[in-house]
Amino acid sequence: MARPESGEGGAGWPGWAKLGVSALLVLHGTAVVAAVLAASPSSGLQRAVADQFRWYYQLLDQGYTYRFYTAGAPPTPILFAELEFEDGRSEEIRVPDRSQAPRLRFQRHLAIAYHLFEDVRRAPRDPDTGDSRSRWAASYARHLCREHPGCRRVTLFLQDHLNPSPRELVEAAREGRTIDVEDPRYYGDRLRIGAYSCDD
Incomplete structure (x- = not known):
């Protein structure tokens, strides 16, 4: 059949x-x-x-x-947000934060820092304050204000996280030691993006 x-x-x-x-x-x-x-x-x-x-x-x-993810990768931009609250306390947020899980969330926050870095680099600066006029930075500051009740002011900063040089990596491997990439010498100076009032 x-x-x-x-x-x-x-x-x-x-x-x-x-x-x-x-x-x-x-x-x-x-x-x-x-x-x-x-x-x-x-x-x-x-x-x-x-x-x-x-x-x-x-x-x-x-x-x-x-x-x-290629050899000779540029520095990684790190976003820092200083939150000031009405009761006088303050809090600092780092994006990306290595403690975040799952790893995909860390990757998304890394994307936020890169995107903000590019937008700040292209945006003009206020001639009076020197702050960036990045609309994306202002939008992210508004988001932080909404997510943290009682916050009255958000100040954003960018900082480069540098990579160890190939020579440092080779020397460390030969000596059988590890490199602490969180050492302060692998961080550049903080660049102030701007301060944003949560009342705006």
Whole structure:
């Protein structure tokens, strides 16, 4: 007795859909390879090719991610928020915070710090106070005000967390010791972004 058709070999994708998906995969693969090759040290040509995909990296919010996981990664921006409360106490928040779990939450907070760093770098500064006019920083300060009842003022800072040099890593490995990356010498100076009143 013949078995009924299982339907596993049903109708395939139309030709235009196959071409569209194939084109998207080629675009994405090329963008990924270009970003990895443009990481320092790289040639002017490699950086120029990666620049052609800048719109794509910004669209996916992945412009910094490939550089972070390649050799010679740039310093990691750390966001510090000083919260002042109406009762006189204060609290400091660090983003990202290494104690956060699950790890994906830490990764998302790392993305916040990178995004804020880029926005502050592009934003103009107030000629009177020297504070950044970053709208993204102001938005994040408003979020912190809402999340912390009784907070009257938020002051934001950025600080570079530097990486040990390859020479330091090699020397430490030869001597069988570890490097404390939380040592103060691996932190740059704090850059004040601005102070934001929770009443605004």
